[in-house]
Amino acid sequence: MKRASVIAKAIAAGFMAVALSSAVAQQGTTRAAQPAPSAQPGYAHRYASLCASCHGANGRSDMAGTPVLAGQHSFYAITQLFLFREGRRDNPAMTAVAKTMTDADLRGFSDYIATLPAVPAPPAATPPDAARMTRGQALAQEHRCVICHGADLSGGQQVPRIGQQHEDYLQLTLHGFRTGKRPGYTQAMGEAVSRIAPEDLDTLAYYVARFPAAPAKPPPPK
């Protein structure tokens, strides 16, 4: 089980080494593999003027189909911005934004995103459907989502935080991985969802979006 994530990480590391070598070369600096989140000067302002209208000032968007960026990891964000810029991940709005980015911008925006703390979803108007949450939790175990994304679905490095992401976006993107409309930068997600029935993907999206409200483990017997 560990093996899958180790392989995914190795592939991702190889890909990112290529993707980032030009960025690093251009900046003329070498970076530690995991810098502590800190924003470069100017990017808070650029985020506020270029990105916040869709993604929200604090990174929790409330626009349909638009992902929450708050709590996302720099390594994951830079990979996705790179994929948009190279036309390997397609979305008219984001492709247009990313096309104008230099390598330094990919790094600058991603580092800034990593400084935005995770923001909890606003309380839902109706309590989650318990049966659907239980089913979603079982699917997430069965299909090993938790092995790569973590038991708390917060991800890490190139694996995205997914807990409390918007349901419509999760649905879109999970179906996108399944049909190949959204190619990942590794095979990880394509393989993870290839054998999952479309209605089960919807249940996973439902569950992941409401994650903290998941029925907790039964309390230990007193």
Ligand code: HEC
């Ligand atoms: C017009 C609205 C819009 C603007 C402006 C915009 N985005 Fe996006 N962004 C989107 C949408 C929609 C998606 C999801 C695309 C998809 O479904 O593939 C997205 C996806 C992303 C992702 C991938 C998130 C993930 O979870 O995979 C990142 C990172 C991102 N945007 C960063 C930015 C940055 C940085 C800016 C500003 C420079 C920006 N966006 C400006 C609409 C926008």
Ligand code: HEC
């Ligand atoms: C082998 C590791 C692995 C497994 C198993 C896995 N994922 Fe992922 N997941 C990833 C990686 C890596 C990405 C980044 C996508 C890319 O390649 O661009 C990702 C991306 C995603 C995204 C897109 C997030 C965003 O913000 O756009 C969602 C949603 C997601 N995974 C949900 C799931 C679900 C649900 C499962 C279980 C059915 C699952 N993942 C299983 C590694 C994994």
